[in-house]
Each structure stands twice: as C-alpha cells, then as structure tokens.
C-alpha cells in the first residue's frame with residue numbers, strides 16, 4: 502500500500518480508500534486467517550512540507566474463541582495517525598518521534614505496508630471471545646455450554662461457601 506507524494510506547492514486535502522490483499526502485507530505468514538481484504542481509509546492533508554495522514558485500517562479475521570474453542574469472525578480496526586515529511590532533510594530529533602517519517606526525496610510514493618501491518622497486529626485481541634458472554638466449555642465433560650447443558654457438578658473453591666454449607670448442616 503502506498504501514498505502518492507504530490508510535491509505541489511499548493512496545500513491540499515484528499516481522502517484515500519485503499520484495499521490490499523493480506524498476502525501482500527505478509528500477514529498470512531503470521532498464522533492469521535483473513536476473511537476479507539485489508540481496507541485503509543485515510544485522509545491526507547498537505548500542509549507546507551508535511552503530509553498529515555489520519556484514518557484507520559479495518560478487516561475481518563477468523564479466530565478461535567479462547568473459552569469455547571469455536572471459530573468465529575473477529576472484526577479488526579485500528580487507527581492510523583502519521584506524518585510524512587517532504588522536506589528531504591532528515592531532522593534527527595523528529596526521526597525519533599513515533600509516527601513521523603521522512604520521505605525519500607527521489608521517490609514519488611510512500612510505502613505504508615509496515616504501518617498497516619503493525620496496526621492489524623496490535624488490534625488482535627489477546628483473549629479472543631466469540632461473544633462477551635460466551636459460556637465456554639464445561640471443564641469436566643467438555644460440553645459446549647452455549648449449545649447445551651450438562652449435569653456435571655462443579656466444585657466451588659471459594660472457602661466462604663464451605664463455611665455456609667457447614668452452617669446449613671448444623672441447622673438441619
């Protein structure tokens with residue numbers, strides 16, 4: 502994915518809608534299964550010698566729920582926010598800044614693949630869930646509790662329950 506570097510003297514603002522195959526971004530190699538192409542919406546504003554780029558990347562991937570182990574579609578979305586400096590002079594201080602890049606003065610495009618890839622990887626959930634209230638699998642018999650019930654008795658490990666049970670026994 503690329504942004505065209507229009508080196509005009511005029512300032513401008515434009516909207517970009519880019520689509521890319523996940524393979525091109527090297528993301529399938531990370532073991533992620535994509536359902537859709539990767540879409541980038543970006544607003545690019547040229548102000549003097551800078552291109553101010555803001556927008557987002559979105560796509561959908563197949564993931565395995567960490568509770569019930571079912572495969573589900575997980576929508577991903579990440580913000581993109583960066584500046585491309587067109588001056589051709591690399592300022593050491595600024596090059597340390599996150600999201601501040603210096604365009605090669607001889608090139609007519611700025612490559613954003615690495616930024617898009619990073620956005621997607623950071624937006625992957627650490628604990629994938631098919632739904633917020635997924636009931637998961639029974640730890641004893643393995644029944645998917647979203648689909649059916651089982652009759653396993655789950656041991657309470659909370660000691661307060663044992664105390665309560667003791668009290669109830671005394672009463673009866």
Ligand SMILES: [Zn+2]
Nearest residue numbers: 566569631635
């Ligand atoms: Zn689940």
Ligand SMILES: [Zn+2]
Nearest residue numbers: 639642651653
């Ligand atoms: Zn069970």
